Amino acid sequence: MTTSIVMQGVNHWFGDGEARRQAIFDVSLEVTRGSLTVLAGPSGCGKTTLLTLVGCLRSVQDGSVRLLGTELHGASAMKQQAMRRRLGVIFQAHNLHESLTALQNVLVGLQVHGRGGDADVQEAAATHLLNILGLGERITYLPARLSGGEKQRVAIARALVSNPAVVLADEPTAALDRHSSLLVVRMLKALGRDRGVTTLMVTHDDRIHQLADQVLFLRDGRMTAGAN
């Protein structure tokens, strides 16, 4: 399988009755396995909506979305949940759990795969990733004691720790400085090259556009042009 994500003729609407408005119009796209694909476009054009469709957080209303070979249109809630476990999601807001330390927040990303698994091995994997992201000193801190950028890096570690096949990221570098942003993007590229991890990322950062394998533009819910 060389394509991780395929969308064909996808339409999406929000609201009911009078308030019903179409947000996505006949979108088709392909994302190659192991690539870094950037989704760009003005505010309100539908980028996040597309991510939530691929991320099994909304049901597909019209058209076809194939994720890792599985059709999501008409997929059951159980199926959607199972697919979510194969993804790593990085939200625009970090969404860390305030009662858990940095390390524990990352473990949450790992333990979704069920019980079993050696706790020490899990902790070692999580600690290793936090070290790479420059948080080695802070693994026992609660989120309240971390800076915005540090929190975002913990959230990135939580998404990557379980070796997901696909990473979905919504402006993951907005809170990061130049150095950290590049670190994260290089890491995602390396994961793509070495392990075939596919990344679909929403970002306005031009430097990341240059590093991407593919940049997709969206305008008023429609694909405008793709650059490779």
Added chain:
Amino acid sequence: MNWISRGLLGRLPVGWLQLRHHRMRLAAAVAGVAFANMLVFVQLGILSAMNDVVRTSYSPFRADIVISPYNTNTLTDGATLARRVVYQSVAQPGVAAAAPLYVGQVAWERPNVPATSLIVYALPPESRRFAGPAIAEHLDAVSVPMRAILDGLSRDVDPAWAARASPDTPLEFEVDGKAITAIGSYSMGAGFGWDGSLVVSDLTFIRLVRQRSMGTPSHVLVDLEPGMALAPALAQLRGALSMEPVKVRSFAQAVEDNVSFQATEVPMGSIVGAGVLLGLLVGVVIVYQVLATDVAAHLRDYATFKAIGYSHPYILGVIFEQALILAVLGFLPGLASASAIYALLAHATDLPFGMDVGRSLTVFVGTLLACMLSGALAARRLRTIDPAELF
């Protein structure tokens, strides 16, 4: 906590970490559960003491069957019987013996001690078969007028002093202005409505208790021939006494009827029953309040869990983990403070208050169920979460 969560949950103790994060809220919740537990324990303790007291009030005697006036609910209330009931009963085939039991109440006046109300029980001295073991050995001795067997556990009585009572070392005292001599003792204790008791002969009884005569016993005790079954004997006696205003019950039935009368008909019993419900309600409300607040505060976290791929049962598991922790943490101080209150009550009232394992287990299971119920109610809020709103 670490090994518990690894071993039992196979995951991080998220519920515990969440509870621990808000220490004041946790402390208030634990105090609330402990208070509710204590309420329930104290009410159950009172109920159990009331029941124990009723049962022990029958302990000076034994019989297969008791015949009582139709309006009797306890040993001491109700009208009196006609003595002919004794003869009518004895005349029935299968009946080995019958004897009148007289029950009355007298005041024991002592210098420097508040007036003590004693139940006076009386049997004919020859009816030894109906006396409980502690009474039987002294029954011959009380055939001498104004001799008595004294309840050594009566209020304001030194048990060591009472234990000295014997025919050689009699104890002299006065009830209702009449001199009486204790030549032995037994152990029964105070109840709701009496401070202690005394066993005398039927002849002494009519001299001690005004307006009572040998012709009007309070109850009639009946023993059956060996091999005579209880049910047919009861039916036969009821038939033979159908013209008398009496109820005929097995001894055990009479005791149980009295226990349930006390628990349901006497105002005190009903209040206590309502108190148990109130305690449960207080517990459920407090735990619900705490868990609902916690769920509301963590809706975003739970949505994140869902977005990452966690199942609904996982999130329910977190809430029930919290319910379980609150139940355990609240139960222990509740148990401890209730035990202390029992000790105080026992000391202050001379009534049988005490913790027992069965009651502790019952209350613990009740606490668990109440906390789980609260958790289930609090979990209803989870329906509103939508992980798509997180981005």
